[in-house]
Amino acid sequence: MTPENNAKKRRLHFEIFRYNPEDPDSKPHMQSFEIDELPYMSLFMALNEIRETQDPSLQFDFACRSAICGSCGMMVNGRPALGCRTQTSDLPELIRLHPLPVFKLVGDLSVDTGTWFREMAENTEAWVHAKEAFDSDAQEERMDDELAQAIYDSDRCIECGCCIASCGVANVKSDFAGPAGLNRVARFAMDPRDTREDSDWFEVISNAQGVFGCIGMMACHDICPKELPLLEVYAYLRRKALSSLFAGNKDRDHAA
Amino acid sequence: MTTQLVNTDVLVIGGGLAGERCAIEAAAAGLDVLMLSLVPPRRSHSCAAQGGMQAALGNCVKAEGDNPSLHYLDTVKGSDWGADQEVARIFAEEAPVAVRELAHYGVPWTRVRAGKNSYFVKGERVDIDEQPENDGLIMHRDFGGTAKWRACYAGAGTGHAALYAVDSEVVRLGVTVRDRAEAVALIHEGGRCWGAVARCLRTGTHSAILAKATVIATGGHGRIYGQYTTNATINEGTGASIALATGVVPLGNMEAVQFHPTALSPSGILVTEGCRGDGGYLLDKNLHRFMVEAEPEKQELASRDVVSRHMAQRMRDGNGVETEYGPHLWLDVRHLGEDHLTTKLREVWEICRDFAGMNPADELIPVRPTQHYSMGGVRVNKDGQAYNMAGLFAVGESACWDMHGFNRLGGNSLAETIVSGRLVGRQVAKFAADAGLEVTASIAMREVRRAERHASAWLQRDGSGPGVYAIRDAMAETMIGKVGIFRTQDELAEAVTELEQLLAKCDQAVLKSKVPGMNPELSFALRLKGMLRLALITAMGALARTESRGAHFRTDYPLRDDAKWLNRTLVRWPDDADKPVFSYEPVGLLDLPPGHRGYGSDERIEMDQSIEDYNATIDGQQAEHGRLETEESAGSRIRWGEWGEQR
Numbered sequence: 001m002t003p004e005n006n007a008k009k010r011r012l013h014f015e016i017f018r019y020n021p022e023d024p025d026s027k028p029h030m031q032s033f034e035i036d037e038l039p040y041m042s043l044f045m046a047l048n049e050i051r052e053t054q055d056p057s058l059q060f061d062f063a064c065r066s067a068i069c070g071s072c073g074m075m076v077n078g079r080p081a082l083g084c085r086t087q088t089s090d091l092p093e094l095i096r097l098h099p100l101p102v103f104k105l106v107g108d109l110s111v112d113t114g115t116w117f118r119e120m121a122e123n124t125e126a127w128v129h130a131k132e133a134f135d136s137d138a139q140e141e142r143m144d145d146e147l148a149q150a151i152y153d154s155d156r157c158i159e160c161g162c163c164i165a166s167c168g169v170a171n172v173k174s175d176f177a178g179p180a181g182l183n184r185v186a187r188f189a190m191d192p193r194d195t196r197e198d199s200d201w202f203e204v205i206s207n208a209q210g211v212f213g214c215i216g217m218m219a220c221h222d223i224c225p226k227e228l229p230l231l232e233v234y235a236y237l238r239r240k241a242l243s244s245l246f247a248g249n250k251d252r253d254h255a256a
Numbered sequence: 257m258t259t260q261l262v263n264t265d266v267l268v269i270g271g272g273l274a275g276e277r278c279a280i281e282a283a284a285a286g287l288d289v290l291m292l293s294l295v296p297p298r299r300s301h302s303c304a305a306q307g308g309m310q311a312a313l314g315n316c317v318k319a320e321g322d323n324p325s326l327h328y329l330d331t332v333k334g335s336d337w338g339a340d341q342e343v344a345r346i347f348a349e350e351a352p353v354a355v356r357e358l359a360h361y362g363v364p365w366t367r368v369r370a371g372k373n374s375y376f377v378k379g380e381r382v383d384i385d386e387q388p389e390n391d392g393l394i395m396h397r398d399f400g401g402t403a404k405w406r407a408c409y410a411g412a413g414t415g416h417a418a419l420y421a422v423d424s425e426v427v428r429l430g431v432t433v434r435d436r437a438e439a440v441a442l443i444h445e446g447g448r449c450w451g452a453v454a455r456c457l458r459t460g461t462h463s464a465i466l467a468k469a470t471v472i473a474t475g476g477h478g479r480i481y482g483q484y485t486t487n488a489t490i491n492e493g494t495g496a497s498i499a500l501a502t503g504v505v506p507l508g509n510m511e512a513v514q515f516h517p518t519a520l521s522p523s524g525i526l527v528t529e530g531c532r533g534d535g536g537y538l539l540d541k542n543l544h545r546f547m548v549e550a551e552p553e554k555q556e557l558a559s560r561d562v563v564s565r566h567m568a569q570r571m572r573d574g575n576g577v578e579t580e581y582g583p584h585l586w587l588d589v590r591h592l593g594e595d596h597l598t599t600k601l602r603e604v605w606e607i608c609r610d611f612a613g614m615n616p617a618d619e620l621i622p623v624r625p626t627q628h629y630s631m632g633g634v635r636v637n638k639d640g641q642a643y644n645m646a647g648l649f650a651v652g653e654s655a656c657w658d659m660h661g662f663n664r665l666g667g668n669s670l671a672e673t674i675v676s677g678r679l680v681g682r683q684v685a686k687f688a689a690d691a692g693l694e695v696t697a698s699i700a701m702r703e704v705r706r707a708e709r710h711a712s713a714w715l716q717r718d719g720s721g722p723g724v725y726a727i728r729d730a731m732a733e734t735m736i737g738k739v740g741i742f743r744t745q746d747e748l749a750e751a752v753t754e755l756e757q758l759l760a761k762c763d764q765a766v767l768k769s770k771v772p773g774m775n776p777e778l779s780f781a782l783r784l785k786g787m788l789r790l791a792l793i794t795a796m797g798a799l800a801r802t803e804s805r806g807a808h809f810r811t812d813y814p815l816r817d818d819a820k821w822l823n824r825t826l827v828r829w830p831d832d833a834d835k836p837v838f839s840y841e842p843v844g845l846l847d848l849p850p851g852h853r854g855y856g857s858d859e860r861i862e863m864d865q866s867i868e869d870y871n872a873t874i875d876g877q878q879a880e881h882g883r884l885e886t887e888e889s890a891g892s893r894i895r896w897g898e899w900g901e902q903r
């Protein structure tokens with residue numbers, strides 16, 4: 001994004017998917033809107049302008065508008081992206097917006113990612129399985145900063161759903177844990193505070209719902225708005241699955 | 257949301273850090289907990305906290321000798337003596353445990369690396385050897401207004417990491433979460449709260465949730481400043497609004513509004529104080545580092561209210577960089593280097609790239625002070641119970657507990673969420689375990705019908721009235737223009753008039769969209785009146801308070817006045833009244849006598865009574881204002897005079 005790009009005044013043409021499941025008269029269709037492009041305009045600004053000046057019934061989700069809450073995943077010209085950090089200056093004049101696939105539609109561009117991610121968290125038991133109860137008198141358990149950094153890097157997933165929407169498997173197989181789910185598994189698997197052993201993880205990931213369900217197209221890796229190294233995450237989990245089969249060791253080496 | 261009536265032990269309204277930590281406490285006690293959240297809990301605005309969480313662990317060299325007494329001292333000074341000192345003491349004592357508990361939940365805190373580490377301190381690069389015995393403990397970074405490095409952090413995504421860890425406990429404990437749901441009214445009778453009416457933001461339908469204990473944890477209300485805030489779009493003060501709508505629960509210190517020094521200009525997106533904590537500078541248009549002469553001792557790391565005022569003054573004096581979106585100043589972190597910026601400040605690096613199209617390793621970051629935090633909120637006692645309403649609690653930013661007084665220190669709110677969540681959660685659990693659900697379904701359904709009528713009135717109203725977004729925009733311009741960093745009698749009086757007019761207009765406003773289901777315009781319209789009321793009482797409170805304290809700065813009354821204004825503003829809005837009612841209670845028991853903060857102005861008007869005389873009246877006066885009885889007596893947690901050993 002540069003001011004030069006914005007210097008040429010453009011008229012943006014939006015085609016937006018519309019459907020309100022709560023309205024018996026509503027039928028799925030594309031609706032056109034036009035607005036003037038402004039300097040530094042994001043889809044957050046553009047969609048709010050459309051809603052506030054042209055069609056107040058338009059549904060979409062934004063919260064933080066700074067690419068950290070993960071609310072605003074949507075298909076932007078066929079590619080999953082966060083609406084808030086997508087600048088119109090990076091797009092052609094024709095901008096087609098659809099809701100993310102895979103997730104249940106709430107209405108228009110709004111989808112129910114909350115239910116999907118809660119189920120995923122329950123299915124993979126995505127919490128630290130602690131050795132013992134918290135001791136409020138004890139100093140914190142030590143951790144090497146390198147490892148803390150690696151866990152943090154993996155923990156940075158914001159559950160926006162863009163990887164799920166981009167995933168060829170998740171689009172056709174509803175029980176596939178998906179890139180975000182498997183990344184979550186990897187995050188806990190590398191955490192020494194979690195007592196689950198390789199054999200426990202084997203049950204979760206070494207099947208078609210888990211890491212071996214992936215057919216390797218890796219669109220997730222390309223589109224992840226937080227640039228998580230999903231390629232490495234999958235490699236780490238495959239290796240972990242195999243190491244538990246052959247060696248049954250409890251190595252805690254983490255993803256590169 | 258098909259059932260119209262649901263019973264639970266504990267209803268938590270809001271799925272951010274404070275609400276979730278509170279829910280964990282109640283669920284772990286075996287109670288049935290139901291949580292309402294506008295968004296999936298992990299999307300709550302807690303996730304946007306970046307730089308750190310204050311807790312006096314004292315783990316690194318620059319934190320040596322730190323302890324809760326020092327944290328307490330910094331917090332009270334930061335508050336400009338507006339805080340309840342007992343609450344500040346409880347907070348400082350409990351913060352280390354709460355932070356370590358988060359490590360237990362899985363937060364990947366940045367850790368101490370033994371051996372040589374390079375830091376920036378007051379503009380100088382210094383090499384410091386971290387001790388081997390501290391290797392692997394939770395690391396600290398510097399933040400504003402603190403005597404020691406105290407902020408614990410996970411990169412620049414501390415809030416995100418904390419929220420995900422806490423939410424994973426919520427999932428583990430099986431807490432029922434209704435996301436895309438909003439509490440639109442409290443169900444209460446005779447000074448006892450019995451839950452809330454919930455509006456489903458998928459379908460637009462209403463239901464009653466009856467609860468033995470109800471917790472408001474809805475965060476701040478920065479959106480009364482429209483786009484001129486770092487807050488998320490969801491921070492519209494829904495919890496404070498429904499508490500005010502009871503007619504009896506007071507809100508505290510609504511005029512205490514924090515402006516964060518470094519929001520990205522013009523988008524208003526937060527850039528963490530950790531940038532300055534790690535050694536970043538503020539520069540004016542001439543690339544002059546003006547904070548060094550403005551605050552020789554603390555420089556860029558004075559408290560936020562002080563730094564924001566110096567910045568605003570610098571821009572008023574014509575030393576800002578002029579743009580079509582107004583002036584800004586520069587934040588310079590180039591000297592920290594790309595390695596540091598892409599790890600310990602990674603979220604800042606990404607925000608600069610994604611929202612300003614620049615690389616902070618090579619370029620200056622355009623910043624300006626922007627509304628950031630609501631010190632005011634639902635007034636509660638030290639157990640977190642709302643004044644005048646049994647069974648109602650509040651935690652986190654939506655509450656006025658009140659450890660922040662008139663200015664909150666950076667990193668203290670993130671710590672408050674989990675400290676107050678733990679402590680208040682315990683009180684909530686006790687309360688609910690001992691209580692029965694003694695409310696009739698008819699009262700609940702009456703409230704549901706009232707909410708339904710309210711919504712359908714909006715849908716039925718036709719005519720040529722103003723639109724809801726136009727009213728919102730007018731509110732925002734009034735608030736930023738007249739209830740901002742520098743305040744005066746004339747501008748505040750104008751603001752009050754304008755906001756009163758907007759409130760009147762709100763009743764004539766007309767929706768353009770009448771679609772069924774989750775009608776986004778209707779959803780906003782249903783919050784608008786509450787937001788306008790919050791805005792109005794903020795302006796009225798600021799107009800009435802003829803002194804300057806913390807973030808509330810009156811250019812016509814520039815001194816802190818401890819003779820007249822060492823008190824907390826309380827405001828209620830009685831049923832059917834067209835105006836709110838203001839009253840004032842003492843700030844709480846004084847342990848640390850009012851004095852100089854160590855930064856900012858040293859001029860003030862002294863108290864005209866002794867501390868003993870002041871303290872003698874507090875219990876009675878606060879009880880008169882509706883403070884409910886606490887488990888322990890007033891002052892039980894104060895460690896009288898212990899701060900003296902820190903001098």
